[in-house]
Amino acid sequence: MILHTKRLTLRPLAVSDLDTAHAYLGDGENCPYMIFLPHDTKEETLSYLQEAEAEWKKETPRHLHFAVLLDSDHIGEAFLYIMDGLGELGWLVRNDMRGHGYALEAAEALRDFAFRDLKLKTLVAHCDTRNLASERIMQKLGMTVHEHGRRRNRVCPDIEADEIGYILTNGAI
Numbered sequence: 053m054i055l056h057t058k059r060l061t062l063r064p065l066a067v068s069d070l071d072t073a074h075a076y077l078g079d080g081e082n083c084p085y086m087i088f089l090p091h092d093t094k095e096e097t098l099s100y101l102q103e104a105e106a107e108w109k110k111e112t113p114r115h116l117h118f119a120v121l122l123d124s125d126h127i128g129e130a131f132l133y134i135m136d137g138l139g140e141l142g143w144l145v146r147n148d149m150r151g152h153g154y155a156l157e158a159a160e161a162l163r164d165f166a167f168r169d170l171k172l173k174t175l176v177a178h179c180d181t182r183n184l185a186s187e188r189i190m191q192k193l194g195m196t197v198h199e200h201g202r203r204r205n206r207v208c209p210d211i212e213a214d215e216i217g218y219i220l221t222n223g224a225i
Contacts, residue, residue, distance in 0.1 A: 053108075055118065055161045060154060062118035062161055064108045065129055067101045069119050070094060072126035076146045120145065120158045130158040132166055139166045141177045143189070156189045163193055167222045174221050181214040190218035 055062040065073065074097040104117040116132045120143075128145035141162055143155045159177075166172045177195060179186040195218035 053116070055165055057157045057161045059122060060157055060161070061121040062130060062158055063121065065101060065104045065117040065119045067098065067105050069126055070098055070101060073097055073101060073119075073129070076128055076144060118158070118162070120154065122149070122154065127154060128158070130155075130162050132162050134166075134170065134172065137173050139170070139172045139175045141166075141175055141193075143186075150185070155185075156192055159189055159193055163220070172222065174219060176217060176219050178215055178217045181216050187216060187218075193218075193220060195220040 053064060074094050077097050077100065104115070107113045107115045107117070114134045116134070118130050118132075119126050120128045120130055127149040128143065130143040131141070133140040133142075141159055143159050145155045145158075163175060166175055175193075175195070176198070177186075177190050177193075179190070181187075198217050198219035
């Protein structure tokens with residue numbers, strides 16, 4: 053499954069992305085609000101990529117991790133978790149690629165794919181309340197707040213923070 057936008061290509065994340073994926077997954081400054089990041093070692097990133105690649109090989113994959121490419125440069129990833137007609141969106145772009153609308157463009161492609169091709173009825177997304185950039189992306193996707201005040205535990209550093217959740221139903225955009 054390959055998705056194209058005006059500037060980006062989204063293709064299945066693979067083990068062959070180890071070096072470029074670890075560059076953003078292993079960078080603590082790149083993912084200060086992510087629950088399960090950063091990855092401490094390349095082995096941890098390799099295991100993550102092996103799971104993502106194996107999921108793509110299933111007859112009905114439920115965790116779709118896409119590498120986000122700008123030309124041939126792997127600049128981040130976007131994902132869609134599917135469960136019972138509901139999809140959860142997420143994204144992560146390298147620090148040096150932020151501020152150019154790439155995460156929004158990738159998220160829009162996944163939103164449209166989820167509604168059009170997968171026929172999902174509802175999409176959700178969550179972020180740390182301090183992650184204003186991700187919250188703005190959710191709003192630009194047409195999502196509205198559906199949940200606020202839930203606590204989330206981060207692995208590194210080991211802290212607890214507030215989370216906000218957004219929702220979008222098919223036909224609302």
